[in-house]
Amino acid sequence: MRYTHPTLATLSAVFCCAPALVADEKITFDQHVAPILRQHCQACHSQDDASGGLALDDYNATLAGGAGGEVLASADVGGSRLWKLVNHEEQPYMPPGGEKIPGDQLKILQQWIEGGLLKDAGSKPKPSAKPAIAAVATDNSGKPVGEPAMPTGLYRQPVVTADHAGPAPSLAASRWAPVVAVPWQRQVSFYHTDTHQLLGIVPYVDGVPQVVRFSRDGSLLLVAGGRHAKLGNAALYDVKSGARLATIGDELDIVLAADISPDKLMVAIGGPKKKVRVYRVADGEQAYQLGKHTDWITALAFSPDGKLIATGDRATGLRTWDAAAGNERNDLRGHSGAITSVAWRADSSVLASTSEDGSVRLWDAAGNSIKSFEAHGGGAMSAAFASDGRIVTAGRDKKVKLWKPDGGHLADLTQLNDIALAAVFTHNGEQVIASDYTGEVRVVGVEDKQTNATLAPNPPTIDDRLAAAAQAVQAHSQTLVEAKQNNDAAQQAVEQGESAHADYQQKLAAAKEAAERQSAKLADQDQSLTAAKAYADASLKAFEAAQKQFATAEKQLASFREEQDADPPTEGDAEASDEAAARLAELEAAYSDASGAVAKQEAESQRARQQADAAARSQQAAKNRSDEANNQLAAVEQLQAGLPNLERLRATKAESDAAAKQAAEQGTRLASEQKELAAELEAFSQAMARLTDEAQQRAASQTEVAQSLGAAQAVRQAAAEAAEAKAQSVAQTKARLDEIKQQLRSLQAEQRELSAALKSSDERLAEIAEQMSEAERQSQIAESQVRDFTAAEAMRKAYAEAQE
Structure with a gap:
């Protein structure tokens, strides 16, 4: 078994401390500690008189503790209650009613605890129960107190790279931060799930990663794998710094399944050797082994509450075990093909298992089957839960599917280019990251089912990226020139368009003013013509009336003469002659007046007609001018159809401005x-x-x-x-x-x-x-x-x- 110590500056606070050296001798119970306990403690704490059930006159009894439990923790002075009592850090102080044990004796006790509670010089240190990695304070959901861990300052230099990526068998997304881990040969890449930018790369030089898992609080990344038929292990990395904290296990074959317990105290690994080995992270030693599987271990997972561990194998075997001691809890039977993955719901009440038989099965914590549904033809390869209980699965049919918490089908999210190997939800459940056999890693929106990005498992080297960046900068310089040219052209088009519109408005205003002016003149001429016609008609009627009066006078005069010729007055009748003469004079005067009136009205009528004719001619001329002005207005208005679309030009200019700004920002x-x-x-x-x-x-x-x-x-x-x-x-x-x-x-x-x-x-x-x-x-x-x-x-x- 090989165990690599941490590489963080805070190691001394979180890993077992090496025992302080006192010359070359070991600090042991028999030689150094027992005399001190005999001098100060055994009066009250011996096997004959064990106050509080605590006896300190025997090694095993001392380690067993008292009624309140164990009082010593190997390699952990701060976790040893006996030390706190004798060092007066906690009451009741020991020895009671007196001074502290002398400092040199306290130093010996401290070194004994730090050295692993040795019984004698031939003893081996007791395994430490102290966490190898400090537990993070969490609330009931497992969310870390404070900011979740994000990679910062990691190098983005790949260990190896290639034009084509191979299968990506596993993916891991932090439950609390926008980061996903994508494994490839000899390395694991961190990507930001919102910006899809590469955040850093951690080397896994031991071989090919087969499993990646974030710890429940997101502070650690477990990477497990190795080389087929040669070696296998699991490595723990600090997510923030990328530092490799520990290497767990030393298998003779590659690790195919692994997980870290929610409290980060244990790591479980399994593979072709058909056994699951569970190691303490504190010292890298094996805590226990699960040995009832009959074929390769292909899947395992700790429950979020840390009470159970589920394991699956290539021969349909699926079991749950007590995570603390490794006792078998349930044998889950139902699948007819190899188990490909297991996943626990966040509340630890539901276990999902996938199998090459194409089904997904849901089990309760007691091992009872809740539901089974056919998910993928040819085989279901993975399942993962969202925080709200939704399930995402991937399978040999190349599809990635979304399911309700009860197993009801919600949607087919996407179809990959080859066998879909893994799929996980991002921290907010809004996206799914999925990988296939060709190495494509796709980011898909849950709501719109659109591909938002692809993530490269084999990112290029910094040299290649730098060369590509230089080429991009060079190529973009031409883009900037073109963007400026387009922007200048758009500005010129807007200016020309605005000038054309201004000229048109000027011409239109002039044409309208001319048409209105001619229209007013035509109205005046119409009014004059109407008046002239009325006057001509009136003159004609007066002339005709004069003619009638003349005809009447003429007729009366002729008739009187005829009457006088026919019956002249009696000669010598002066009165009758005078009357006839007066009557004749009257008729002749009337005739003369009528004749003069006729002549006058005739002249007046002719003058009025001439005036009416002149008015008609003037009115026609005004009408012609008005028609011409209206025609000119219509012609100007027709120019509008040929004007450039100023709104469109301005919109194009705005787009050009935005493109130029974007080009500059890019x-x-x-x-x-x-x-x-x-x-x-x-x-x-x-x-x-x-x-x-x-x-x-x-x-x-x-x-x-x-x-x-x-x-x-x-x-x-x-x-x-x-x-x-x-x-x-x-x-x-x-x-x-x-x-x-x-x-x-x-x-x-x-x-x-x-x-x-x-x-x-x-x-x-x-x-x-x-x-x-x-x-x-x-x-x-x-x-x-x-x-x-x-x-x-x-x-x-x-x-x-x-x-x-």
Whole structure:
């Protein structure tokens, strides 16, 4: 079994501490601790008188604890209640009613606990129950308190790359943050599920990842896999930094199924060896083994509440076990094909299993079958729950499907290019990430079922991306030129259009003014013509009336003359002659007046007619001018149809402005990306040299501290030997006490001085040991990072050489 220690700066707070060294000897119960307990504690806590059920006069009884449970935790001083009592950190203080145990004795107790609670020099340290990775405070749903973990500052340099990706058998999405893990050969890529940008790459140089899983709080990523028929393991990575915290297991074949418990205390792995091995993360030791499967382990998962673990194999076997101790709980029978995946609902009350038989089965925590439904023809490959209970599945029919919490079909989300291997919900349940046998990883919207992006399992190297960015910047410069030309042309078109519209409006206004003016003149002429015609008609009627009066007068005159000719007055009748003459004169005067009136009215009528004719001519001329003005207005109005569409031109200009702005922003972004990639490449190149240098410096420091430690140990040994010699001398002197009292006092004084020197030597030794421990820890950090970087760089070079 191989166990790699963490590489984070906070390791000392979360992993088992190495025991402090006291010379070369081990701190044991029998030799060092029992005398201290006998002196201070066994009066109240012996097997004969075990106050509170706690007996401290026997090793096993001490480890067993008392009525309140165990009082010691291996390698965890802060978790050992006995230490808190004797160090007066917790009441009731021990020993009761007195001072604390002397500091040098407390130091021995502390070192004994940190060293693993050894019984004697031949004992092995007790396994630590202390979490290897500090548990994160969570609420009932498992959500971490504070900001969920997101990758920050990770390098985006792949270990290997290729033009074509192979199968992506597993995907993992954080339950709390917009990040998804996409595995490929020798590496796992982190992508942002909202922006779809590459966030970083962590190397898994051990082989091909088969399983990726986020811890329930999203702070860790488990990567499991290896190389077929050669090795298999599971690695734990810190999501924020990308640091590899631990390597669990040392299988002889690849790991095909793995998971990390919700409290992050255990990791379970399984594969072709037909067994599930569960390891403690604290020390990497195996906690227990599940051995009832008869074929390859193909699926496993801890329940979200941490109480159960579900496992499946290639021979239809499906079981649940007690996660704490590994006792079998249920044998779930019903599938007729290999188990391909298992997944728990967030409340741990429902287990979903998929099988090569094409079905999805839902089980309750007690192992009872709830529902079974046919999901994918040819085989169902994976199932995953959303936080609201919806289920997404992937299968050999290339389809990714969405199901109700009760198993009712909701929708076919997408069809991939080949066998759909895995599908998971993003943190908010709004998208599904799905992968297929060709390596395509597709991001699909749950509501609109549209493909939002594809994520590359094999992203290009920083060099390739930098070259592509440079080409993009170069190509985009022409885009910027074209965008400016288009924008200038659009601006010119708008200006020309606005000018044409202004000219048209000017012509239209002039034509309307002319038409209105001519129309007014025509109205005046119409009025004049009407008046002239009325006057002509009136003159004609007056003329005709005069003619009638003339005819009457003429007729009366002729008739009177005829009457006078026929019957003239009697000659000599003067009165009758006078009357006839008067009557004739009257008629002749009337005739003359009528004749004059006729002549006058005739002249007047002719003048009126002439005026009417002139008015008619003027009116016709005005009408012609009005018609011409109206025709000109109509002609101008017809020009409108030929005018450019100003609204469209302005819309085109707005689009051109937006395109130019977008092109400028894209140019800025491309230049920024190019700069960032260049900086990232430089930082990546420097990181290897820096880490190597740091490792060498720490190695040198470790050697120096080791030399100091050796010197201090030699001093202490000499002091111890001198003290022992003086102690023997004191004993001999006591036998001759009466003879050499003065010599005894001198020797006792010298002994006290040597004891003080020995104590000083112990303190210096402890200080140097602490420095040594810190140097070793920092060296492990650097060595782990150097190892990952070196292995990844070697693989990159080998791949590059193979391509030449």
